[in-house]
Amino acid sequence: MKRLCLLLALLVAIGSAGADDVRVGPQGPGFYRLRLGADEVTALLDGTHPFAADELLTHIDRAKVDGLLKADFLASPVQGSINAFLVKTPDRLALIDTGAGPLYAGDGGFLPTALLAAGYRPEDVTDVLLTHLHRDHVGGLIRNGTMLFPNAVVHVNGDDADFWLNPANEGKVQKILLPMFPGAMDSLAPYRKAGRVVTFRGETDVLPGFRAVPAPGHTPGHTWYLVTSGQEHLLAWGDTVHVATVQLAEPNASIRYDYDEAAAAASRKRALEEAVSKGYWVAAAHVSFPGLGHVRRTATGYQWVPVNYTRTP
Numbered sequence: 001m002k003r004l005c006l007l008l009a010l011l012v013a014i015g016s017a018g019a020d021d022v023r024v025g026p027q028g029p030g031f032y033r034l035r036l037g038a039d040e041v042t043a044l045l046d047g048t049h050p051f052a053a054d055e056l057l058t059h060i061d062r063a064k065v066d067g068l069l070k071a072d073f074l075a076s077p078v079q080g081s082i083n084a085f086l087v088k089t090p091d092r093l094a095l096i097d098t099g100a101g102p103l104y105a106g107d108g109g110f111l112p113t114a115l116l117a118a119g120y121r122p123e124d125v126t127d128v129l130l131t132h133l134h135r136d137h138v139g140g141l142i143r144n145g146t147m148l149f150p151n152a153v154v155h156v157n158g159d160d161a162d163f164w165l166n167p168a169n170e171g172k173v174q175k176i177l178l179p180m181f182p183g184a185m186d187s188l189a190p191y192r193k194a195g196r197v198v199t200f201r202g203e204t205d206v207l208p209g210f211r212a213v214p215a216p217g218h219t220p221g222h223t224w225y226l227v228t229s230g231q232e233h234l235l236a237w238g239d240t241v242h243v244a245t246v247q248l249a250e251p252n253a254s255i256r257y258d259y260d261e262a263a264a265a266a267s268r269k270r271a272l273e274e275a276v277s278k279g280y281w282v283a284a285a286h287v288s289f290p291g292l293g294h295v296r297r298t299a300t301g302y303q304w305v306p307v308n309y310t311r312t313p
């Protein structure tokens with residue numbers, strides 16, 4: 001009996017030893033560079049965030065979501081990347097979106113570290129181009145309530161500014177979107193005070209080589225930026241896609257964060273067709289870091305083709 005007890009104690013000890021013997025550490029600062037014509041594009045990771053795909057995706061049934069995720073060795077909630085893209089041209093340093101910064105407690109706020117690791121300082125940024133004013137795109141504009149990018153001009157579609165910077169619109173959105181109003185107002189406040197926010201309307205060149213293309217649906221003024229250098233193009237499509245595994249296979253699948261789900265689906269299909277037919281590089285805010293790749297057509301939908309990792313681009 002005593003021997004049996006000893007044997008059992010030993011087995012319990014062996015069984016529990018595996019639970020705390022190896023600590024899996026975090027990743028290093030996330031940046032990844034790509035050459036685009038004469039420009040350098042650097043993807044910057046602000047963080048990753050658990051995304052309840054099965055609860056948040058709409059116009060698709062849960063079994064289909066779970067099946068598509070499983071086929072890609074994933075399960076809900078999936079970790080969604082929060083990517084921003086820094087574009088260095090011969091005369092400008094433009095940042096497309098800024099991540100969540102302090103607004104996604106613990107899951108975001110790593111962009112400044114990634115930026116420094118990539119060899120840039122926040123004060124080097126000349127322009128910030130926002131795809132829309134949701135918290136995970138504007139939160140990184142500020143640090144301790146002050147401008148993180150004190151020398152930058154912030155460019156945003158006027159329809160998005162009119163909507164999210166006006167609390168009178170709170171009654172027009174689902175409850176899930178209410179935190180977007182203070183997120184946008186607080187993050188933009190010091191830039192507005194300093195006269196550093198510029199709005200634009202419709203399709204226009206915000207800067208040479210940076211064409212703003214309205215793609216409404218996710219938000220009223222959701223905008224893509226088509227970056228061109230020489231013969232090369234990169235489509236920064238913001239929140240056109242949240243879960244690539246599901247929404248490229250089934251582009252009708254929208255999410256509860258879409259202001260207008262039908263319009264968002266129409267914009268998504270337009271983006272996917274353009275990316276395929278023109279062969280554009282795509283920079284995606286929430287596709288797995290670095291969120292750079294291409295789109296190809298399949299028999300029934302589309303597929304994301306991630307960039308081939310290159311140490312010295």
Ligand SMILES: [Zn+2]
Nearest residue numbers: 134136239285
């Ligand atoms: Zn987003």
